[in-house]
Amino acid sequence: MKQAPHLPSLRLGKPYCSLNQSEVLDYRDGSVRATLSQVNPGVIRRDLKEVGQARAALQKFSTAELLEISRQAGEFFLHEELPVGEAGELQSPQEYLETLSSTSGLPHIMVRRNMEKIHHALTHMDTILNGLTRGLDVEVLDRGYGEQSGSPVCFHPTTKALGLVMPSNSPAVNSLWLPAIPLKIPVIMKPGKDEPWTPYRLMQAFIKAGCPAKAFGFYPTDHEGAADILRLCDRALIFGDKSTTDQYAGNPGVQVHGPGFSKVLIGDDEIENWPDYLDLMVASISDNGGRSCINASAIIVPKYAKEIADALGQKLGPIKPLAMNDPNAVLSGFANPKMAEWIDSAIDTDLLESGAYDATAPYRDGPRKVKAEGGTYLRPTIIACESIEHPLANREFLCPYASVVEVPQSEMLDKIGPTLVVSALTKCESFKRELLLDPRIERLNVGPISTMKISWDQPHEGNLFEFLYKRRSIGLAA
Amino acid sequence: MRLEIIPVMVSEEQIKHAANDLDQHVEEMINWHFSPESGCPFWLNWAKEQDFNPLKEVRTFAELCNKFPYFEDEWLRDLPNKVWVPQAFADRPFNIFETGGTTGMPKQRIGWDDFRIDYTAFSKTLNDEHFPRDHYWLMVGPTGPRRLRLAIEHLANERGCSCYFVDLDPRWVKRLIATQQFDQARAYMDHVVEQALTIIKNREISALFTTPKLLEALAERRDLVSAGIKGVFCGGTTMDRQYARFLQEEVCEGGKIGFVPTYGNTLMGLARHHPFGPENDYSIAYYAPQPRAVLRVIDTGSGKPVEYNHWGRVELTTLTKEFFMPRFLERDEAIRREPWTEAPWDGVAEIRPFGAMEKKIVEGVY
Structure with a gap:
């Protein structure tokens, strides 16, 4: 049996092994399936001061290039071996599926379906962006301005990074932040305690596909660290139960994903x-x-x-x-x-x-x-x-x-x-x-449509594009 | 849980010598505190109620540990200060110092010269490169009724320096955090940090005394190296290995600023730290200013020290002419470390609030 990997933190793409580590346990026998670098909140605050560089690294790419990177990342995520530890260990899709299943309790068939959902999201990112932007020509995002339906439009980012405080309940929830990358916004994430696997693998897939590693912050941390992510990123998503999400209700910079009811x-x-x-x-x-x-x-x-x-x-x-x-x-x-x-x-x-x-x-x-x-x-x-x-x-x-x-x-x-x-x-x-x-x-x-049916070309619980970009008026002298 | 051992090169002879010094000091202190001509009312009366005579039966530190029960810290809160005045100090007014961040009636220790003696001794452990002489210090932390404020000023003066002060009220911070008023706690911290940055900007400061969290907050707002800070003397809250590493590697920029973590309180004085870094996984061990204070890591059930490199409760014994406090159980736990050449007696490492792994402890920024 392979030794449990150690998942380092990714400090704007750079692996960092903390001296504080948590264990990700098999839900059945409690055996250790991975250790996870837990960073002190100061690390996150320090890195966030440099996050402008991460956004600049993404800005060097056109949206079309990032869409292609996303598509490739989707293929890598579903089909390829990807790094999973500080020592450069590789994890095959089957190993990912089995390990995630063993720590989350999700049966293989459900993990497989979640993988396919994520793959679909990455490989159809153009459709998703089209839905989120209501058909905006993606070159408008590269140029900063242009035309939509005959009217001048100009969009500016609302943040240098998208903060994420993730849950552990279901891997496909990660599909919600994926459009941030082609939208040229880096992600600063506290992964779910029991589910570091999916976001880590997704980040590795993006990096392998050519996305700048700087665009990814992966910070297993404590409550203070999570609160700092939400406070210091001008835009953030939080997932949690009602008592957690209630704290951020009404905060326009925090999109709350609590119970769906x-x-x-x-x-x-x-x-x-x-x-x-x-x-x-x-x-x-x-x-x-x-x-x-x-x-x-x-x-x-x-x-x-x-x-x-x-x-x-x-x-x-x-x-x-x-x-x-x-x-x-x-x-x-x-x-x-x-x-x-x-x-x-x-x-x-x-x-x-x-x-x-x-x-x-x-x-x-x-x-x-x-x-x-x-x-x-x-x-x-x-x-x-x-x-x-x-x-x-x-x-x-x-x-x-x-x-x-x-x-x-x-x-x-x-x-x-x-x-x-x-x-x-x-x-x-x-x-x-x-x-x-x-x-x-x-x-x-x-009509007879399951509540579980997802439309990738429409927003789910808030429009990420409208969250990350704001339209403003623009006048350009000829 | 077994933890890795830090290699130490101390000789048996050094350890024995230090133990003998401690025993001699214990004998001297017992004679002082339990003799009517020099002792204080509290201990003289206490001895009358015991079934042993300290003057005859307590001649060594081991005997002290065997004979004395744990010190009850409520005595410092509930009894009038004057019961602690040794006869020899009766004609001198005393300083009244209060302990950390508790609320309600605080525990108080009285004193005369101890803080000067303790901090003069500590000054010898600081180097001139990071704590230059004849310059200026800034303390950002609890002042008010705490011994620390006078002690830091004395330490600065001892090195030919003068010290600026920015106060922080830890009792208020604890209350804000305990009542989940995090925005208020952050606003208060910002208020303290802004005052400190103003001093740093407008005066020449080379050394800082502050708490780890305030140090971090200062460094987030200002490049401390370019601001002229050469040394930081830091204590007050838990520093686990990762946090210590972060403060040294990143906040103090890997040695550009000398980082001196300390462990101390009103009741003890100041313990110095063993050098730490990647070679010992950033595990900070502290060594008490023995023989004036003794730190042990014990199993509270047996009252005996735990094995080296095992966790236990921190027990403090203070042995000065001004204050005798045998076997006080600190609210901390730590790993027992082996003696060190510079301090050939037991050290206490990776100190954290007792029960920190089991329950949430409010520490705040202090």
């Missing part, structure tokens, strides 16, 4: 057809192990909540943990078993409040939290709630979890609260109109 809504006109949408609901709840912010965590219906909850229970309840390499695996293990314990007990505690029951329990043949395949898992849970006011009606957990709640269609939009993705099953024009006007829905799917 994504939902499937069925309109009055389609509710009699609910059995037709069962598979869509199951997929929305359980794809990617139920770990994404775009997984549905509530099914809102005008009637038949009990029947739908029971049907979902029948479908999801029997799902059990499978071996990591089983292509049918649906559930992810927990890198931190205490998190599973907390979720399990939070659900049970809130079930003590009347008006809700676990619709999966009759079909689960055992407890929600199980030890299996050497790890800790939470089996799918569907909670039927009598009211959307019940504490379990609008919750999100790191497992396939959803409530099913009856709410009259006329009250749905008033009651669902901020929602990252709504898949609305309706053909009713007036309901569609109301949905289109609702500002709290980030992404709206109308």
Whole structure:
């Protein structure tokens, strides 16, 4: 067996081995799969003073060149061996997949799907930029000004670097920052504690493809370091739970990616057809192990909540943990078993409040939290709630979890609260109109589209281009 | 957990000699503090309540450790200062010094000349290259009721220097951090740093005394080398190996500024550091100014020192004519290090707040 690699910090591309190191552990037996250089926050603050050089290094490339680099990086990411340690060790795609699976608890099949999503994003970066910029000629970014739809346009960067405080829950979340590179903005990242693999591999893929190494800051660090990244980069993304993201709500320089509270809504006109949408609901709840912010965590219906909850229970309840390499695996293990314990007990505690029951329990043949395949898992849970006011009606957990709640269609939009993705099953024009006007829905799917469906040519939870660039007026003397 | 051993070249003879000196000093101090003509009311009364007679049964440091229980620091808070006045000092008013960043009624130590004696001795460990004589110092840190303020000024004066001061109130910083008012804490730190930078800009300063975090903050705002700083004397909060390396390699630019970490407090004086760098993985070991103070790293259960290169609780014994404080358990833990040629007794390394690995400790910028 190979020795666990040591992942150094990347100080504007330069590997730096800290004397403080953390361990990335196998979620099953706790064995060390990697050590990670933990830098003191002063290192980040010091490097950020030089970050202008990193942006200048990217500015030397045209956007078209960076798009080509992105495309190549995508191929390298998916197919090639890439450096993974201070000693120059190489990691094959299969090793990456297995190692990430062993530390994150994601089954191989899900890691593979995440890899493919990232590959798709990198190899279709031109489409993504086109969507983010609404068809702007990328040469405008190189020149700083130009024309769009017959009007003069001029854009300037809002920051010298994009700060990132990343999560550990799902590798594909990294696809959100990828456009920053062709947009010529360096990234300064604190990776997720349990998931350094994907960002490190992505940075190595970019570097191998010809991107200046300076464009990448990879800084495993503590809370103070994370706060400094958010404070000192003029634009930053933070991923975290509600208590973390609430601290930055309202800060225009910080784009907050917290729980999605994504939902499937069925309109009055389609509710009699609910059995037709069962598979869509199951997929929305359980794809990617139920770990994404775009997984549905509530099914809102005008009637038949009990029947739908029971049907979902029948479908999801029997799902059990499978071996990591089983292509049918649906559930992810927990890198931190205490998190599973907390979720399990939070659900049970809130079930003590009347008006809700676990619709999966009759079909689960055992407890929600199980030890299996050497790890800790939470089996799918569907909670039927009598009211959307019940504490379990609008919750999100790191497992396939959803409530099913009856709410009259006329009250749905008033009651669902901020929602990252709504898949609305309706053909009713007036309901569609109301949905289109609702500002709290980030992404709206109308018709039978899973909440998990991503459109690469449209922004996800904020437009990165508009975050990193600002339009200004310009006048140029002839 | 076993940690790597730093090679030391100290001889058995040196160690024995230092131990003998300590035993002689213990005997002298016990005679002083437990004799009615020289001792203070507290220890004289305390001895009456014990089932042993220190004057007869405590002649060595080992006997002191066996016979005396841990010093109760509440005594320094709850009892009037006068109970600590040795008879020999009764006709002299005393300085009152308070300990670090705690809130509420502070612990107080009284003193007369100890801080001068301690810091005069410490001055001999500083070199003239980084701490030039006949120049100017700047202290940026806790002044107020702390011994440190007078001690640093004395140290500067001892080297022919005068010292500027910028105050920092650690009690306020701790309160801000404990109540999660991080913006306020940062604003206060900026306020302190700006004052320091103003002095550095407008006066000729060659040596700085400050805390690690303030040093970092100063260096983020001003190139300290070009500002004329030659030496930094730094203490007050934890410096783990990575942080020590960062401060030395980057903030002090790999030796352009002499970096002198210290460990000390109102109750002890000042411990000097063993040279550190890549050769010992930047593990900073401190050595107490023995025999006036003794640091041990102990297992609090047995009260005995832990093995070398193992973690334990820091225990301080202060043995001066002004102040006798046997076996005080510091709120710190450290690795026990072997004796060193320059200080042939045990060292304490990688000091951090006791229980730091288990719980979050509020240290702030002090």
